[in-house]
Amino acid sequence: MEQLLITPERCLGCHSCELACAVEHSEAKDLIGAVLKKEQPVARIFVETDGRSNLPLQCRHCEEPYCVYACMSGAMKKDEETKRVSVDQDRCVGCWMCVMACPFGAIVQDTMQRVINKCDFCPDKKEPACTAACPTGALRLMEVSDFSKEKRQKYLTVFPKNIQGEV
């Protein structure tokens, strides 16, 4: 199962993921069209910074989704087949329990409709808009196992040097 995975040291803070996310959730589904139609679509991804590191964050679609456990109306669901966490906005009553439960702050308020909004993995697209828009590869859609492999390979290039350094 592919996941949205982040390599924070590659994030330059350009906010292109936020813009692309908003555009994908506009009616026009196109930047210029949405601007010309004066739409105000809402992004579901947020680039946060502490001054040293940047981190694009959105719903992690957790295996143990606290937001789903906290939802009292049954609006939040985890699809066991697709492994995606989704919200049924018609059932959402705007109690914000999920907002409090989510450890990442990835659930936001849709102030117009007074319900919550979150990453829906761009169901109309092959690849989520945010990963497609990321110019540096800070955000990627990939298998968790491949991501781990890549990290191991990267570590491999440092590890022997460290060992030799110690000897």
Place this chain on the structure above:
Amino acid sequence: MVFEKKTIDTAAQKMLKKVEKDGVKTVWDRLQDQEPQCGFGALGVCCRNCLQGPCRINPFGEPKQGVCGADADTIVARNLLRSVTGGAATHADHAYEAVEALFKVWEENSSYMVKDEAKLKAVAAKIGVDIDTEDMALLAREVAEKAFETFTNHTSETMGWLAAWAPKERIDTWGKLGVLPRNADREIREALHQTTMGVDADPTNLLLATVKQSLVDGFAGLKLATDMQDIIFGTPKPVQSEMNLGVLKEDHVNVIVHGHVPLLSEKIVEWCRKMEEEAKAAGAQGINVAGICCTGNETLMRQGVPPATNFLGQELALATGAVDLIVVDAQCIMPSIANVAGCYHGEVITTMPISKIPGATHVPFTLDDADARAKEIVLKAVESFKKRGSKNVFIPEEKVPIIAGFSVETIVGALSKVNAEDPLKPLVDSIKSGAILGAVGTVGCNNVKVPQDYIHVEMVKKLIANNVLVVATGCSAHALGKAGLLHPDATINLAGEGLKQVLTAVGEAAGLGGPLPPVLHMGSCVDNSRIGDLLTALADYLGVAIKDLPVAASAPEPQHEKALSIGTWAVSMGVLTHLGLPPHILGSEAVVKTLTGDTIESLLGGKFYVEIDPEKAAEGLISHIKAKRQALGI
């Protein structure tokens, strides 16, 4: 075929196949690597004018202001003014060097001379220089001194070249708006000042300054450069030639001149012709020169040098493996040509102190040693030919016959064969009768975001079929030439009945033995001034303003800052100006509305019109022309 989505030019399609096989990256690959391009940049809402930034405005919410408080309207207008200033600076700098060359004609051993005395006298008379002299070098010096004043005026008077040539009605209009430029250099300096951190935040004021920059371009750039070049190298006359990559010759030393300023390329052509023997000694049949971009237009019009391709084809020309040397001056030269040349044997020569490319050989070319340097460069081409070999050389067969070089002087000359006493009358009568519906000038670049030449060609085919006369410059002229539209056959096969009759009558009267082409090639990008001169003459003849004429302008595939400044100049002249791609201004509704709506039209008579679909664009231009006809009562 995927190549057809990249270009409609079949020679270019063949070359794309070759570069794919050769593993050479081109502009099309690099666009793909860049995608998706930054949305903030595309909307024009990114500001990096101070170190508190970079800032960008969120089109869909917060933040609505940059660190300093500038909003999207300010940032978009400021960025547009900087771009248009870039375009104006480019042409003003080009023109300035041409003035310097004319000034030096007077010096002993000058590499340049006065070729067109009649034009020199005509220009001198118009700017108030006494022409009662036989000493052309001295007269040239006096005209050049007067031209320099356009850059050295320290009063609040309007700059001389504009005051001498612009229609009075326009000068009054621009004067009321407070946009008359005083001194090209001062205005360019002022625009950079105006757009730096903490100066102008008023979008309207910034847009008025943009109009002023366009007038700097139109008169201290385009008009001045054309006048100087005509005096030094001759006013163009219609010339037959060929166009597209098939003009390269396998058994010749192939030299390509690329860039914009004819001061270099004219000398290269001259020395290529003088050094045939050296080429033969190296085993070639001779030296073949071909052009790319506006230098290609300049040398085509005055020397009959065939253009090899336009902007997007520059890398492909080198990938033929048959180009022994490409010599460049400035503007629209992709740095990537050094890399492409490195994959084959061709040598890249840069010549200007402001335009160097890593991987190229730099031969400093100055007005004082023009002949020596040109000779040195041509000798390098002969040396490079010896290294060519026959491996991996492929020249596509495409070469299309064209007629080019229609200066205003020659258009009037051709018309005077129909009516010697009143040359403009036949043209005006044809417009009045409806045989010619109106005219559109297509200008400007290729842009890799659309298939090469596609909008140019498809739009113009529809225009001429509807009896709209088209005049073209720049890479647009190349696009149309490669598609066969600069040839009389296109009049016979593609023009509407009325247009066909008029072009046939004029062509036959002028002794061409057939019609004029339906698209008149009027030169390089600076030669858009010729279109301005023609419109000025027509409006003057009819006793109306340019803004009332049934005409329009179009940059179907704009790419460069110059296209924005020329486009704004056309709007300032009072002409509806179509763009096939939107500039980076869509992040400000206020700026978009001002430039494309009633505001600018009520102030200047012209406005911008953006349409990417060539059919719809042609329809839009035709309905504009019809509305103008109706307003004139014809």
